[in-house]
Amino acid sequence: MDKYLLIILMFMIAGMIIAITREPFIPGLFYAMLGGAIIIIIYGSMKNRREHNEKRRENRRSKK
DSSP states (O other), X not given: OOHXXXXXXXXXXXXXXHHHHSSSOOXXXXXXXXXXXXXXXXXXXXXXXXXXXXXXXXXXXXXX
């Protein structure tokens, strides 16, 4: 995962903790940050999978 995505993910997790610990629980803030964190995780895994497949294709081409 990129450094930038990791930093944004940390801020999302910190925001979720703040939303949970506030006296009047703010469900909108919590679920919005949870959704953003899930999207960042899915995007990072898709990006890593794409890079891994490209490396695998290059290795197959170089062997021939």
